[in-house]
Amino acid sequence: MNPSPAGAQARVFFALWPNDEERTALAVWQVPLLNVCGGRAMRTDTLHSTLVFLGEIERTRLEALRLAAHEIDGACFELSFEVARYWGHNHIAYAAPTHIPPELPRLVQQLEQSLRRHHFRFELREFKPHATLLRHAVWTDAPLPEMTRVSWQCKEFVLVESQQNAQGAHYQVLEHFPLR
Structure with missing residues:
Protein backbone atom coordinates (compact mmCIF):
# COMPACT_ATOMS: atom_id res chain seq x y z
CA MET A 1 0.00 0.00 0.00
CA ASN A 2 1.36 3.42 -0.94
CA PRO A 3 1.69 6.02 1.81
CA SER A 4 -0.77 8.90 1.68
CA PRO A 5 0.46 12.06 -0.02
CA ALA A 6 1.02 15.18 2.11
CA GLY A 7 -2.27 16.83 3.03
CA ALA A 8 -4.23 13.60 2.55
CA GLN A 9 -5.32 13.63 6.20
CA ALA A 10 -8.04 15.74 7.76
CA ARG A 11 -8.45 16.30 11.52
CA VAL A 12 -12.23 16.22 12.04
CA PHE A 13 -14.99 16.17 14.62
CA PHE A 14 -18.77 16.49 14.86
CA ALA A 15 -20.12 19.34 16.97
CA LEU A 16 -22.99 21.55 17.96
CA TRP A 17 -22.20 24.87 16.32
CA PRO A 18 -24.03 27.86 17.84
CA ASN A 19 -25.09 30.90 15.88
CA ASP A 20 -23.21 34.19 16.31
CA GLU A 21 -25.58 35.54 18.96
CA GLU A 22 -25.37 32.35 21.07
CA ARG A 23 -21.60 32.22 20.69
CA THR A 24 -21.18 35.89 21.69
CA ALA A 25 -23.37 35.39 24.78
CA LEU A 26 -21.16 32.51 25.89
CA ALA A 27 -17.95 34.46 25.20
CA VAL A 28 -19.05 36.98 27.88
CA TRP A 29 -18.18 34.29 30.44
CA GLN A 30 -14.51 34.41 29.46
CA VAL A 31 -13.60 37.71 31.15
CA PRO A 32 -14.62 36.77 34.72
CA LEU A 33 -13.07 33.32 34.25
CA LEU A 34 -9.79 34.85 33.05
CA ASN A 35 -9.73 36.96 36.24
CA VAL A 36 -9.86 33.79 38.35
CA CYS A 37 -8.00 31.24 36.22
CA GLY A 38 -5.81 33.14 33.79
CA GLY A 39 -5.00 31.23 30.63
CA ARG A 40 -5.95 31.91 27.05
CA ALA A 41 -9.50 32.64 25.93
CA MET A 42 -10.77 30.68 22.97
CA ARG A 43 -11.62 32.86 19.98
CA THR A 44 -15.35 33.59 19.94
CA ASP A 45 -15.70 32.17 16.41
CA THR A 46 -14.40 28.79 17.62
CA LEU A 47 -16.81 28.21 20.53
CA HIS A 48 -18.70 24.95 20.06
CA SER A 49 -19.61 21.71 21.84
CA THR A 50 -17.96 18.58 20.47
CA LEU A 51 -20.20 15.55 19.96
CA VAL A 52 -17.68 13.02 18.60
CA PHE A 53 -13.97 13.60 17.94
CA LEU A 54 -12.50 11.44 15.19
CA GLY A 55 -9.04 12.97 14.84
CA GLU A 56 -7.05 12.25 11.70
CA ILE A 57 -8.83 10.48 8.85
CA GLU A 58 -7.98 10.01 5.20
CA ARG A 59 -9.52 12.76 3.07
CA THR A 60 -10.75 10.03 0.75
CA ARG A 61 -13.08 8.94 3.59
CA LEU A 62 -14.75 12.33 4.06
CA GLU A 63 -17.64 11.38 1.77
CA ALA A 64 -18.26 8.17 3.76
CA LEU A 65 -18.18 10.28 6.92
CA ARG A 66 -20.83 12.61 5.49
CA LEU A 67 -22.98 9.64 4.50
CA ALA A 68 -22.72 8.22 8.04
CA ALA A 69 -23.90 11.56 9.47
CA HIS A 70 -26.83 11.76 7.05
CA GLU A 71 -28.18 8.53 8.59
CA ILE A 72 -28.85 10.31 11.89
CA ASP A 73 -32.47 10.99 12.76
CA GLY A 74 -32.08 13.29 15.75
CA ALA A 75 -34.56 15.79 17.16
CA CYS A 76 -34.03 19.51 17.78
CA PHE A 77 -33.45 20.57 21.38
CA GLU A 78 -32.33 23.44 23.58
CA LEU A 79 -29.01 23.18 25.41
CA SER A 80 -28.49 25.65 28.26
CA PHE A 81 -25.12 26.38 29.82
CA GLU A 82 -25.48 27.53 33.41
CA VAL A 83 -22.22 26.84 35.25
CA ALA A 84 -18.50 27.26 34.78
CA ARG A 85 -16.26 24.26 35.55
CA TYR A 86 -12.57 23.40 35.44
CA TRP A 87 -10.73 20.27 34.30
CA GLY A 88 -7.32 20.14 35.95
CA HIS A 89 -5.99 17.28 33.82
CA ASN A 90 -5.97 19.48 30.72
CA HIS A 91 -6.17 22.98 32.28
CA ILE A 92 -9.47 23.93 30.65
CA ALA A 93 -12.22 26.19 32.00
CA TYR A 94 -15.52 25.44 30.33
CA ALA A 95 -19.24 26.11 30.30
CA ALA A 96 -21.47 23.21 31.32
CA PRO A 97 -25.18 22.49 31.48
CA THR A 98 -26.82 21.48 34.74
CA HIS A 99 -29.51 19.62 32.80
CA ILE A 100 -28.82 17.51 29.71
CA PRO A 101 -31.78 17.26 27.34
CA PRO A 102 -32.41 13.58 26.48
CA GLU A 103 -32.15 14.32 22.76
CA LEU A 104 -28.44 15.16 23.17
CA PRO A 105 -27.09 11.79 24.40
CA ARG A 106 -29.39 10.07 21.89
CA LEU A 107 -27.83 12.15 19.11
CA VAL A 108 -24.32 11.21 20.24
CA GLN A 109 -25.27 7.53 20.54
CA GLN A 110 -26.81 7.48 17.04
CA LEU A 111 -23.76 9.21 15.62
CA GLU A 112 -21.35 6.76 17.28
CA GLN A 113 -23.37 3.77 16.05
CA SER A 114 -23.43 5.08 12.49
CA LEU A 115 -19.69 5.78 12.58
CA ARG A 116 -19.02 2.22 13.78
CA ARG A 117 -21.19 0.78 10.97
CA HIS A 118 -19.07 2.76 8.51
CA HIS A 119 -15.83 1.52 10.13
CA PHE A 120 -14.68 4.83 11.59
CA ARG A 121 -12.60 5.01 14.74
CA PHE A 122 -13.12 7.81 17.22
CA GLU A 123 -12.33 8.77 20.80
CA LEU A 124 -14.19 6.55 23.23
CA ARG A 125 -14.95 8.55 26.32
CA GLU A 126 -17.91 9.37 28.47
CA PHE A 127 -19.87 12.13 26.79
CA LYS A 128 -19.85 15.31 28.90
CA PRO A 129 -21.41 18.22 27.04
CA HIS A 130 -19.38 21.38 27.42
CA ALA A 131 -17.97 24.37 25.57
CA THR A 132 -14.30 25.12 26.19
CA LEU A 133 -13.81 28.78 27.12
CA LEU A 134 -10.19 28.94 28.34
CA ARG A 135 -7.09 26.87 27.66
CA HIS A 136 -3.94 26.86 29.84
CA ALA A 137 -6.08 27.93 32.79
CA VAL A 138 -4.88 27.43 36.36
CA TRP A 139 -7.42 27.17 39.15
CA THR A 140 -7.03 26.29 42.80
CA ASP A 141 -10.17 26.25 44.88
CA ALA A 142 -11.38 29.84 44.55
CA PRO A 143 -15.07 29.93 43.66
CA LEU A 144 -15.67 30.18 39.95
CA PRO A 145 -17.90 33.12 39.08
CA GLU A 146 -21.63 32.62 38.68
CA MET A 147 -22.71 32.92 35.10
CA THR A 148 -25.79 34.11 33.27
CA ARG A 149 -27.58 31.24 31.58
CA VAL A 150 -26.86 30.92 27.85
CA SER A 151 -29.13 28.75 25.70
CA TRP A 152 -28.40 27.30 22.29
CA GLN A 153 -31.22 26.28 19.98
CA ALA A 166 0.67 30.04 13.20
CA GLN A 167 -2.28 31.61 15.07
CA GLY A 168 -3.49 28.24 16.38
CA ALA A 169 -6.42 26.08 15.37
CA HIS A 170 -8.82 27.29 12.71
CA TYR A 171 -12.13 25.46 12.35
CA GLN A 172 -13.85 25.03 9.01
CA VAL A 173 -17.40 23.72 8.95
CA LEU A 174 -17.49 21.14 6.15
CA GLU A 175 -21.19 20.31 6.28
CA HIS A 176 -24.39 20.97 8.24
CA PHE A 177 -26.76 18.12 9.20
CA PRO A 178 -30.29 19.24 10.18
CA LEU A 179 -32.17 17.81 13.13
CA ARG A 180 -35.93 17.31 12.88
Whole structure:
Protein backbone atom coordinates (compact mmCIF):
# COMPACT_ATOMS: atom_id res chain seq x y z
CA MET A 1 0.00 0.00 0.00
CA ASN A 2 1.36 3.42 -0.94
CA PRO A 3 1.69 6.02 1.81
CA SER A 4 -0.77 8.90 1.68
CA PRO A 5 0.46 12.06 -0.02
CA ALA A 6 1.02 15.18 2.11
CA GLY A 7 -2.27 16.83 3.03
CA ALA A 8 -4.23 13.60 2.55
CA GLN A 9 -5.32 13.63 6.20
CA ALA A 10 -8.04 15.74 7.76
CA ARG A 11 -8.45 16.30 11.52
CA VAL A 12 -12.23 16.22 12.04
CA PHE A 13 -14.99 16.17 14.62
CA PHE A 14 -18.77 16.49 14.86
CA ALA A 15 -20.12 19.34 16.97
CA LEU A 16 -22.99 21.55 17.96
CA TRP A 17 -22.20 24.87 16.32
CA PRO A 18 -24.03 27.86 17.84
CA ASN A 19 -25.09 30.90 15.88
CA ASP A 20 -23.21 34.19 16.31
CA GLU A 21 -25.58 35.54 18.96
CA GLU A 22 -25.37 32.35 21.07
CA ARG A 23 -21.60 32.22 20.69
CA THR A 24 -21.18 35.89 21.69
CA ALA A 25 -23.37 35.39 24.78
CA LEU A 26 -21.16 32.51 25.89
CA ALA A 27 -17.95 34.46 25.20
CA VAL A 28 -19.05 36.98 27.88
CA TRP A 29 -18.18 34.29 30.44
CA GLN A 30 -14.51 34.41 29.46
CA VAL A 31 -13.60 37.71 31.15
CA PRO A 32 -14.62 36.77 34.72
CA LEU A 33 -13.07 33.32 34.25
CA LEU A 34 -9.79 34.85 33.05
CA ASN A 35 -9.73 36.96 36.24
CA VAL A 36 -9.86 33.79 38.35
CA CYS A 37 -8.00 31.24 36.22
CA GLY A 38 -5.81 33.14 33.79
CA GLY A 39 -5.00 31.23 30.63
CA ARG A 40 -5.95 31.91 27.05
CA ALA A 41 -9.50 32.64 25.93
CA MET A 42 -10.77 30.68 22.97
CA ARG A 43 -11.62 32.86 19.98
CA THR A 44 -15.35 33.59 19.94
CA ASP A 45 -15.70 32.17 16.41
CA THR A 46 -14.40 28.79 17.62
CA LEU A 47 -16.81 28.21 20.53
CA HIS A 48 -18.70 24.95 20.06
CA SER A 49 -19.61 21.71 21.84
CA THR A 50 -17.96 18.58 20.47
CA LEU A 51 -20.20 15.55 19.96
CA VAL A 52 -17.68 13.02 18.60
CA PHE A 53 -13.97 13.60 17.94
CA LEU A 54 -12.50 11.44 15.19
CA GLY A 55 -9.04 12.97 14.84
CA GLU A 56 -7.05 12.25 11.70
CA ILE A 57 -8.83 10.48 8.85
CA GLU A 58 -7.98 10.01 5.20
CA ARG A 59 -9.52 12.76 3.07
CA THR A 60 -10.75 10.03 0.75
CA ARG A 61 -13.08 8.94 3.59
CA LEU A 62 -14.75 12.33 4.06
CA GLU A 63 -17.64 11.38 1.77
CA ALA A 64 -18.26 8.17 3.76
CA LEU A 65 -18.18 10.28 6.92
CA ARG A 66 -20.83 12.61 5.49
CA LEU A 67 -22.98 9.64 4.50
CA ALA A 68 -22.72 8.22 8.04
CA ALA A 69 -23.90 11.56 9.47
CA HIS A 70 -26.83 11.76 7.05
CA GLU A 71 -28.18 8.53 8.59
CA ILE A 72 -28.85 10.31 11.89
CA ASP A 73 -32.47 10.99 12.76
CA GLY A 74 -32.08 13.29 15.75
CA ALA A 75 -34.56 15.79 17.16
CA CYS A 76 -34.03 19.51 17.78
CA PHE A 77 -33.45 20.57 21.38
CA GLU A 78 -32.33 23.44 23.58
CA LEU A 79 -29.01 23.18 25.41
CA SER A 80 -28.49 25.65 28.26
CA PHE A 81 -25.12 26.38 29.82
CA GLU A 82 -25.48 27.53 33.41
CA VAL A 83 -22.22 26.84 35.25
CA ALA A 84 -18.50 27.26 34.78
CA ARG A 85 -16.26 24.26 35.55
CA TYR A 86 -12.57 23.40 35.44
CA TRP A 87 -10.73 20.27 34.30
CA GLY A 88 -7.32 20.14 35.95
CA HIS A 89 -5.99 17.28 33.82
CA ASN A 90 -5.97 19.48 30.72
CA HIS A 91 -6.17 22.98 32.28
CA ILE A 92 -9.47 23.93 30.65
CA ALA A 93 -12.22 26.19 32.00
CA TYR A 94 -15.52 25.44 30.33
CA ALA A 95 -19.24 26.11 30.30
CA ALA A 96 -21.47 23.21 31.32
CA PRO A 97 -25.18 22.49 31.48
CA THR A 98 -26.82 21.48 34.74
CA HIS A 99 -29.51 19.62 32.80
CA ILE A 100 -28.82 17.51 29.71
CA PRO A 101 -31.78 17.26 27.34
CA PRO A 102 -32.41 13.58 26.48
CA GLU A 103 -32.15 14.32 22.76
CA LEU A 104 -28.44 15.16 23.17
CA PRO A 105 -27.09 11.79 24.40
CA ARG A 106 -29.39 10.07 21.89
CA LEU A 107 -27.83 12.15 19.11
CA VAL A 108 -24.32 11.21 20.24
CA GLN A 109 -25.27 7.53 20.54
CA GLN A 110 -26.81 7.48 17.04
CA LEU A 111 -23.76 9.21 15.62
CA GLU A 112 -21.35 6.76 17.28
CA GLN A 113 -23.37 3.77 16.05
CA SER A 114 -23.43 5.08 12.49
CA LEU A 115 -19.69 5.78 12.58
CA ARG A 116 -19.02 2.22 13.78
CA ARG A 117 -21.19 0.78 10.97
CA HIS A 118 -19.07 2.76 8.51
CA HIS A 119 -15.83 1.52 10.13
CA PHE A 120 -14.68 4.83 11.59
CA ARG A 121 -12.60 5.01 14.74
CA PHE A 122 -13.12 7.81 17.22
CA GLU A 123 -12.33 8.77 20.80
CA LEU A 124 -14.19 6.55 23.23
CA ARG A 125 -14.95 8.55 26.32
CA GLU A 126 -17.91 9.37 28.47
CA PHE A 127 -19.87 12.13 26.79
CA LYS A 128 -19.85 15.31 28.90
CA PRO A 129 -21.41 18.22 27.04
CA HIS A 130 -19.38 21.38 27.42
CA ALA A 131 -17.97 24.37 25.57
CA THR A 132 -14.30 25.12 26.19
CA LEU A 133 -13.81 28.78 27.12
CA LEU A 134 -10.19 28.94 28.34
CA ARG A 135 -7.09 26.87 27.66
CA HIS A 136 -3.94 26.86 29.84
CA ALA A 137 -6.08 27.93 32.79
CA VAL A 138 -4.88 27.43 36.36
CA TRP A 139 -7.42 27.17 39.15
CA THR A 140 -7.03 26.29 42.80
CA ASP A 141 -10.17 26.25 44.88
CA ALA A 142 -11.38 29.84 44.55
CA PRO A 143 -15.07 29.93 43.66
CA LEU A 144 -15.67 30.18 39.95
CA PRO A 145 -17.90 33.12 39.08
CA GLU A 146 -21.63 32.62 38.68
CA MET A 147 -22.71 32.92 35.10
CA THR A 148 -25.79 34.11 33.27
CA ARG A 149 -27.58 31.24 31.58
CA VAL A 150 -26.86 30.92 27.85
CA SER A 151 -29.13 28.75 25.70
CA TRP A 152 -28.40 27.30 22.29
CA GLN A 153 -31.22 26.28 19.98
CA CYS A 154 -29.77 23.08 18.51
CA LYS A 155 -31.38 22.56 15.11
CA GLU A 156 -28.39 20.90 13.47
CA PHE A 157 -24.98 19.43 14.04
CA VAL A 158 -21.91 19.95 11.88
CA LEU A 159 -18.80 18.23 10.59
CA VAL A 160 -15.75 20.38 11.32
CA GLU A 161 -12.16 20.23 10.15
CA SER A 162 -9.50 21.57 12.49
CA GLN A 163 -6.58 23.16 10.64
CA GLN A 164 -3.44 24.35 12.43
CA ASN A 165 -1.65 27.55 11.48
CA ALA A 166 0.67 30.04 13.20
CA GLN A 167 -2.28 31.61 15.07
CA GLY A 168 -3.49 28.24 16.38
CA ALA A 169 -6.42 26.08 15.37
CA HIS A 170 -8.82 27.29 12.71
CA TYR A 171 -12.13 25.46 12.35
CA GLN A 172 -13.85 25.03 9.01
CA VAL A 173 -17.40 23.72 8.95
CA LEU A 174 -17.49 21.14 6.15
CA GLU A 175 -21.19 20.31 6.28
CA HIS A 176 -24.39 20.97 8.24
CA PHE A 177 -26.76 18.12 9.20
CA PRO A 178 -30.29 19.24 10.18
CA LEU A 179 -32.17 17.81 13.13
CA ARG A 180 -35.93 17.31 12.88
